[in-house]
Amino acid sequence: MWEPQGMYSKFLLKQPTILFGENALMGLKTYASARVSVIFGSSIDDGYKQKLANALSSFEVSFVKKTWLGEPTLETLNTTIKKIEEFQPDLIIAIGGGSVIDGAKMVRTYYEFPFFDARETSFSMLNWKTTFVAIPTTIGSGAEISSASVMYNENEKTKEFVISHQFIPEIIVLDASLIENAPKRVLLASMVDALSHAIEGYMSTIDNLLVDSYAEKAIQIISQYRHVITEGVEKEFINKLQLASLFAGLVQNHCIVGATHALAHQMSSYGLSHAGAIALFLPAVIKKNIGSPQPKARFDQLAKHSGFAGGSDLLSFVEDFIAEVDLTKEKDTLKKNRKNIISDDYFFEQALNDKGGQGNPVPMDKEFLVEVFNAASS
Numbered sequence: 001m002w003e004p005q006g007m008y009s010k011f012l013l014k015q016p017t018i019l020f021g022e023n024a025l026m027g028l029k030t031y032a033s034a035r036v037s038v039i040f041g042s043s044i045d046d047g048y049k050q051k052l053a054n055a056l057s058s059f060e061v062s063f064v065k066k067t068w069l070g071e072p073t074l075e076t077l078n079t080t081i082k083k084i085e086e087f088q089p090d091l092i093i094a095i096g097g098g099s100v101i102d103g104a105k106m107v108r109t110y111y112e113f114p115f116f117d118a119r120e121t122s123f124s125m126l127n128w129k130t131t132f133v134a135i136p137t138t139i140g141s142g143a144e145i146s147s148a149s150v151m152y153n154e155n156e157k158t159k160e161f162v163i164s165h166q167f168i169p170e171i172i173v174l175d176a177s178l179i180e181n182a183p184k185r186v187l188l189a190s191m192v193d194a195l196s197h198a199i200e201g202y203m204s205t206i207d208n209l210l211v212d213s214y215a216e217k218a219i220q221i222i223s224q225y226r227h228v229i230t231e232g233v234e235k236e237f238i239n240k241l242q243l244a245s246l247f248a249g250l251v252q253n254h255c256i257v258g259a260t261h262a263l264a265h266q267m268s269s270y271g272l273s274h275a276g277a278i279a280l281f282l283p284a285v286i287k288k289n290i291g292s293p294q295p296k297a298r299f300d301q302l303a304k305h306s307g308f309a310g311g312s313d314l315l316s317f318v319e320d321f322i323a324e325v326d327l328t329k330e331k332d333t334l335k336k337n338r339k340n341i342i343s344d345d346y347f348f349e350q351a352l353n354d355k356g357g358q359g360n361p362v363p364m365d366k367e368f369l370v371e372v373f374n375a376a377s378s
Contacts, residue, residue, distance in 0.1 A: 013147065013165050013254065016134075018246070020174035020239055025055045031131065031171065033058045037089035039080065039104045041066055041096035043137045043178070052095070062087045066096070071150050071268075072103035074118065077110070084111045093133040094169075095178075098141030098150070098274075101134050105149040105167045108132055118151065118162045126166040134169040137178045139241055140190030140275060142197055142249020144172050148356075161355055168253075174242040176235035187229045188325045189275035191241065194248040195222060195318060196278045199286065200258045201251035202302045203295055204359030211254045212305075218247040219306040223317055230324065259364055259372060260285040262357025266350055270337055276330040279322045284375035285360075286315055288368065295361040334377040342370060 019027035036058045038049070042065075053061045064083050068076035084092070084107055092111075094104030108130060109116050134144040143150075147165045179187070195218075202215040221244035228237040263285075264277035272280075290296040290311060303314035341347050348366045351357065362368065 014168045016145070016169050017171045018174065019171065020243060022235075024173050025052065025135075025175055028055045028133065028171070028173065029057050031057065031091065031133075033089075033091035033131065035059065035087060035089045036061045036091045036093060037084050037087050038063045038093045038095060039066055039084075039100065039107060040064070040094075041100040041137070043096055048178075052093070056091075058091070060087075062089070066100055066103055068099070068103050071099055072106065073151060074106075077103060077106055080107050081110045084108075089130060091131045091133065093135060095135040095137060097136065097138040098143035101136065101141075101143040102146075102149045102151070104134075105132070106151070106162065109167075126164055128166070131171065132169045133171040133173065135173045135175060135178070136242070136245075138182070138190050139179060139187055139245045140193035140197075140248075142194070142245065142252050144169060145246055145249040146253050148253075172246065174239060174246065176238040176242065179238050179242065180235060184229055185326050186275075188321075189273070189279055191222060191226065191229065191245070192279045192282065192318075192322055192325060193275045194218065194245040195321065196260050196282050197248035197252035197257060198222075199282070199299075199302065199318070200260055200359065201248070201255040203289065203298050203361045204255035204257065205361060206255040206359055208254050211251050214247040215251045216302065216305040218244040218251065219302070219314070221247075222321075223307065226321060256356070256359035258285065258289070258357055258360030259351075259369065260357075262351045262354040262360070262364070263369060263372065263376075265354050265356055266347055267333075270333055272330055272333060276325075276327060279325050279327055280330050280334060281372060281376050283315070283319050283322065284372045286318065287375070288372050289360070289362050290315075292362050298361065331377075338373075338377045341373065 036056055038052065038061065040063060049063055064080055067079040092104065092108050094101045112129060136144045145168065147167050148161045148163050149167055151160050151162055198215040198218040202212060221240055225237050225240050228241060260278055260281045263281050264274060267277040290299050296311065300311040303311045306314065308314045348369050351369055352364055
């Protein structure tokens with residue numbers, strides 16, 4: 001389920017309208033619509049639903065709770081798709097984390113193109129009649145700016161990607177009020193995910209000079225405002241972190257990431273969250289990659305352009321940031337299953353074939369990944 005970016009790597013793909021800052025939600029008033037379907041997870045209450053309804057210029061609004069747990073499957077999407085088909089919206093809003101937004105992308109696709117085949121890789125142009133709005137309730141996933149919809153393959157027990165650059169929403173709303181009361185551990189872990197997008201995307205084998213600036217700015221903002229998560233200060237600073245996450249997601253979307261993601265995606269079958277798995281592997285992958293001269297020079301450049309004295313300072317920042325995340329469960333899981341995973345050729349074969357990790361600056365083989373795994377689990 002992969003469409004190579006090829007020539008697109010030198011350009012910026014479709015860019016959405018981004019509404020952010022105080023009362024960003026009210027910016028939706030300028031987008032007239034007749035019927036709006038809001039697909040949501042478990043993170044919004046009745047008060048926010050009313051606030052959202054008041055921000056819309058529409059005749060009817062339907063709220064549809066997602067029918068999938070974790071990453072969506074085609075089967076678990078069906079009930080939501082039927083509800084959307086019955087309501088016939090002209091604007092679809094996805095409000096939630098990466099799973100909600102990814103699932104909503106596919107719901108919209110099957111609503112407009114009932115004979116769409118997610119296993120087909122030759123499709124390229126999807127001309128929408130609806131408008132799609134993403135309102136993320138987490139910081140870090142990058143799903144709101146991604147050309148991918150992450151699905152779960154129940155037969156293979158793996159995450160897979162359905163790719164179309166047309167999946168990128170037309171509008172993104174960054175509302176700090178949805179983030180400010182989230183658990184600190186979740187926010188810290190998700191910001192590590194954003195860091196990994198910026199770092200791995202910048203060091204990717206796919207070069208994009210324009211996107212590099214987004215990576216540098218994302219890391220600069222995260223390093224400057226990370227205290228917001230632990231100290232809980234004003235919304236405007238949370239909004240800056242939301243922007244940093246979006247910048248980092250844009251980097252990931254243009255420049256395929258590396259070994260950190262390739263391994264992290266496989267750990268979902270062991271019950272690890274994506275962000276938690278990323279936090280486990282990121283420092284080990286960086287150290288392994290910068291053992292080679294060219295990736296080291298690239299990492300040093302990223303550090304200096306992001307406000308650090310050099311690569312060692314950026315690495316220390318990453319390690320210190322991750323040290324603030326409680327990874328007790330993840331580390332225990334890794335150590336408990338270490339021997340079985342090390343001897344599991346299929347695990348590493350899946351990691352090597354993972355389409356989300358093909359941009360690693362150092363060519364990967366099983367030995368490379370085993371060394372990273374051992375370093376992360378020691």
